[in-house]
């Protein structure tokens with residue numbers, strides 16, 4: 001039997017997030033600069049290589065696979081990848097195949113995703129105001145995303161909205177966004193903005209809206225109860241008693257969640273990041289390409305990387321400096 005992946009701090013690695021492209025049809029101000037330079041195509045893992053890589057992780061005990069990007073649904077042929085991954089759902093070795101998307105292509109792909117065994121999808125949406133949406137995403141258009149969300153729900157996919165909490169931007173919209181989600185039976189999670197990548201003039205300390213304050217804002221409108229639910233990641237949940245809604249908070253900067261971390265991230269070039277907040281990285285593309293017929297070197301490289309998984313990250317806004325700032329973009333590691 002293959003030994004599962006256990007890191008030096010006795011954490012089992014059962015969750016893999018894979019970025020399948022660094023490209024995107026949006027240019028969200030907190031994520032990318034308007035003139036992003038993207039990787040040359042030959043650097044990217046092919047869909048077949050991504051399949052082999054993910055399947056090797058499944059062989060090593062990964063049970064949950066999240067596909068992200070960039071925008072995963074703009075990668076050409078990505079639906080064949082989803083269809084192919086569904087064999088691991090059928091075999092019962094993979095428990096969940098899911099994705100994080102900006103929603104722009106969901107209208108086109110929702111049914112195919114469902115057919116491939118996807119049951120839940122995270123859609124990133126920071127505002128319900130058309131003008132503000134165009135401002136924050138630069139290239140995105142709200143009606144297209146809303147049609148995508150409708151299509152996803154019609155297809156039978158459970159939708160969760162991820163909203164980046166931005167001071168002075170969507171602060172006042174909190175009750176509307178919450179009610180909009182409640183009316184559609186959509187879960188909602190707020191994410192604290194993180195210091196990732198060099199994205200031009202946006203000053204993240206100005207944008208930073210602490211989720212402690214978001215929570216306080218909820219307390220003005222609702223009775224909130226803390227929930228014990230944990231996913232091995234940074235999310236914490238509360239229930240709004242008036243609506244029965246579950247609201248998530250992802251606070252990578254102000255909370256220490258690392259002790260229960262169960263995940264690693266792989267980029268579209270086959271680099272494995274053992275921690276979102278640390279620079280340490282290992283290359284999986286070389287063992288993948290150099291040994292097309294033999295998975296053992298790839299398995300060894302994965303195990304060696306997991307052996308180096310650090311205890312935690314170093315983000316810290318508390319001193320009002322961008323301590324622990326990461327030079328790479330979220331679109332690179334996939335958030």
Ligand code: SAM
Nearest residue numbers: 031069070071100101102124193194330331335
């Ligand atoms: N394009 C897809 C999307 O937007 O959902 C998937 C990739 S995107 C990088 C994944 C998530 O990262 C999105 O929810 C996005 O809002 C979030 N994100 C991007 N830059 C961020 C930042 N600087 N701080 C916090 N979250 C960020």
Ligand code: SF4
Nearest residue numbers: 024026028031070102
């Ligand atoms: Fe694209 Fe997602 Fe980054 Fe926005 S957050 S630019 S949609 S990758």
